[in-house]
Amino acid sequence: MSEPRLLAGSPIAAEIRAGLTTDFAAFKVKWGYSPTLAIVLVGADAPSAVYLQQILRTCQKVGVQGRLLEIGSHAEADDVCNEIERLNADSAVAGIIVQMPLPAHIPLRTVINAIDPAKDIDGIHPRNAGLLSLGYDGFLPATAQASVEILKRSGIEIAGKRVVVIGRSNVVGKPAALLLMREDGTVSVLHSKTKDLAHHTRDAEILVVAAGKPGLVTGEMLSPGVVVVDVGINVVDDGEGGKKLVGDVDFASASAVAGAITPVPGGVGPLTNALLLSHLLQAATAQAQSQADAAR
Ligand code: NAP
Numbered sequence: 001m002s003e004p005r006l007l008a009g010s011p012i013a014a015e016i017r018a019g020l021t022t023d024f025a026a027f028k029v030k031w032g033y034s035p036t037l038a039i040v041l042v043g044a045d046a047p048s049a050v051y052l053q054q055i056l057r058t059c060q061k062v063g064v065q066g067r068l069l070e071i072g073s074h075a076e077a078d079d080v081c082n083e084i085e086r087l088n089a090d091s092a093v094a095g096i097i098v099q100m101p102l103p104a105h106i107p108l109r110t111v112i113n114a115i116d117p118a119k120d121i122d123g124i125h126p127r128n129a130g131l132l133s134l135g136y137d138g139f140l141p142a143t144a145q146a147s148v149e150i151l152k153r154s155g156i157e158i159a160g161k162r163v164v165v166i167g168r169s170n171v172v173g174k175p176a177a178l179l180l181m182r183e184d185g186t187v188s189v190l191h192s193k194t195k196d197l198a199h200h201t202r203d204a205e206i207l208v209v210a211a212g213k214p215g216l217v218t219g220e221m222l223s224p225g226v227v228v229v230d231v232g233i234n235v236v237d238d239g240e241g242g243k244k245l246v247g248d249v250d251f252a253s254a255s256a257v258a259g260a261i262t263p264v265p266g267g268v269g270p271l272t273n274a275l276l277l278s279h280l281l282q283a284a285t286a287q288a289q290s291q292a293d294a295a296r
Contacts, residue, residue, distance in 0.1 A: 148180060172210040
């Protein structure tokens, strides 16, 4: 079997970032400030740290202020919500991301509800999630959007294809499935209670994997020519005493069967960050405009 086509997110992300750099410079000229992206981190875990460093680097590249707000893992939900309220009220802050997972004692829903939907640039607030499910414009969860954008921008037809999504989380799997439906894919969603995963994955013409389980999908679970989008980001031992990043798909065996595949790292991840910052520009522009209108 010939080598699969590698669907690299990095060049697509670089193209988006180049446009954003120009657009954020124009924003600064027009409105007199650079918008801030605030990232709320409660406690810390390894994948979060990797993800946050990437976002902060991307902020720097496009001329956005990145503000990391670290809250200790023993904080209560009220403390986290109070910090979010402060960010909601801060006119320099155009977008807020709350890094997941939160410590177990903090109810996710309480924290999500505290975010101003107009600053919810990763589309986790029920208002934005509802807009997505109804097919209206709102902020999309950036990772889910990236998993679809990488297909579209690589010229891969989704309409009419049998699309299988593994994972049904509110932040990745579910919104990815909704977006793929919006693109006219025939979408099935698999999850941890699905029986005989391979039976379903072998039927896929496009397979999107977002389970957070390294090596969940292997080549023998795929049909020849399938397009594989690996959303997973897992930190595992590299066998030499260090750590490395891998996806949810066993890249070596999947590559022997797939027609196209995203690498990890360098696939969906870089595109996610670029899209997140495009949402920040959208949010900042809407907020600056509405403040100017209110001042008239
Ligand atoms: P999550 O909230 O833990 O959800 C995982 C989903 O996968 C759940 O729906 C779960 O099913 C399903 N699942 C778990 N084990 C499974 C199995 N053995 N077979 C079938 N389905 C299984 O994770 P998430 O937040 O959606 O993230 C998914 C992955 O994407 C993680 O690796 C995460 O690090 C990565 N991620 C990547 C980016 C990026 O920019 N590339 C951004 C965010 C997250 P149930 O619903 O039944 O529990």
